[in-house]
Amino acid sequence: MTDSRPSLRRRDTDTLHQPWRALRRLAPLVLAGLASCASTPSDERLHSTLWVQTSAEYGVITHQVFHMAKQALEQSLLTATDEPAPALIIDVDETVLDNSGQTARSILARTGFRRDAWRAWVNEASAPAVPGALNYLRHADQLGVTVFYVTNRSVELEPATRSNLDSLGFPLRPDMDVILTRNERPEWTRDKSSRRQWVADRFRVLQILGDDLADFIAVPPGTDAEVRQQLAAGRAEWGRSWFMLPNPIYGSWERALTPDGTTIFDSSMEQKFRRLETQ
Numbered sequence: 535m536t537d538s539r540p541s542l543r544r545r546d547t548d549t550l551h552q553p554w555r556a557l558r559r560l561a562p563l564v565l566a567g568l569a570s571c572a573s574t575p576s577d578e579r580l581h582s583t584l585w586v587q588t589s590a591e592y593g594v595i596t597h598q599v600f601h602m603a604k605q606a607l608e609q610s611l612l613t614a615t616d617e618p619a620p621a622l623i624i625d626v627d628e629t630v631l632d633n634s635g636q637t638a639r640s641i642l643a644r645t646g647f648r649r650d651a652w653r654a655w656v657n658e659a660s661a662p663a664v665p666g667a668l669n670y671l672r673h674a675d676q677l678g679v680t681v682f683y684v685t686n687r688s689v690e691l692e693p694a695t696r697s698n699l700d701s702l703g704f705p706l707r708p709d710m711d712v713i714l715t716r717n718e719r720p721e722w723t724r725d726k727s728s729r730r731q732w733v734a735d736r737f738r739v740l741q742i743l744g745d746d747l748a749d750f751i752a753v754p755p756g757t758d759a760e761v762r763q764q765l766a767a768g769r770a771e772w773g774r775s776w777f778m779l780p781n782p783i784y785g786s787w788e789r790a791l792t793p794d795g796t797t798i799f800d801s802s803m804e805q806k807f808r809r810l811e812t813q
C-alpha cells in the first residue's frame with residue numbers, strides 16, 4: 535500500500551503536468567505562428583488588390599473597355615443633333631482613379647476600411663489613373679462631349695478630387711462644375727439617380743461608365759445578389775452606351791453577400807463561404 539502511494543502520486547503529478555509540458559513544447563510554434571500573423575496580413579482583399587496592381591490582365595481589360603466605349607462614342611456622334619449638347623457620365627473611384635494603393639496600405643496596416651484613412655488618401659490627391667481612362671476621356675473632350683464625374687465621394691472631398699483629376703490631365707470644363715459629389719445638393723444622395731437625371735435634363739447623355747451596378751441603375755440598399763443579377767441582365771445598353779470596368783476589390787456586390795453590413799474581416803467570411811458555388 536505504501537509503495538503504491540508514491541507511484542500513484544507520481545502518476546497524478548505526471549498527469550497534472552502533461553498539459554503544461556505539452557504547452558511548453560508548443561510554445562515556440564505558437565509564438566512563431568503569432569509572429570507570422572503579425573508580419574503577414576490576412577485580408578480578403580489581398581488577392582484582388584495584387585491582381586489589380588500586378589497582373590497584365592487587369593490593364594488589358596480596362597483598355598478593352600475604354601476602346602469599345604471610344605468607338606461607340608464616335609458612332610453615336612455620327613447621328614448627333616446639335617441640341618441638347620452631348621455629355622457622358624463617368625464614375626471616379628476604380629473607373630477613372632485607381633485607389634488600390636489605399637487598399638494596399640490598409641491591408642498592410644491590418645485595419646480594414648477606415649473613413650479617416652480614406653479621406654487622408656483622397657486629400658493626397660495623387661491616385662493614379664485607371665489604365666486607358668485618360669486617353670478615352672481626352673478623346674471625348676476633343677469630340678465636344680462634356681464629361682461629368684458622378685462620384686460618391688462626399689462634397690468636402692471635391693477640391694482634392696478635382697486636384698487629382700486635373701494633375702493627371704483629365705478634362706474638366708472650366709465654365710461649370712462637372713464633378714457631382716454626394717450631398718453637394720440635398721437631393722444628391724448615395725443613390726446616383728438624381729444626379730444622372732440632373733445631367734440628362736441638361737445634356738444628351740451618350741454613355742455611362744462605372745465599376746458598380748449602382749453607377750448605372752438604382753439598386754436599393756439590401757438588394758440581394760440574385761436580384762442584382764436580374765436587374766443587370768437583359769439590358770441592351772451594355773457594350774453600347776453602358777460600359778462596366780472591373781473592380782474585384784470592393785463594391786455593392788460585396789454588401790449584397792453580407793447583409794448585416796460586415797465586410798472584409800472574419801465575420802463576413804462565414805457568410806461568404808456559404809455563397810460559394812461548387813457546381
Ligand SMILES: [Mg+2]
Nearest residue numbers: 625627628745
Ligand atoms: Mg467606383
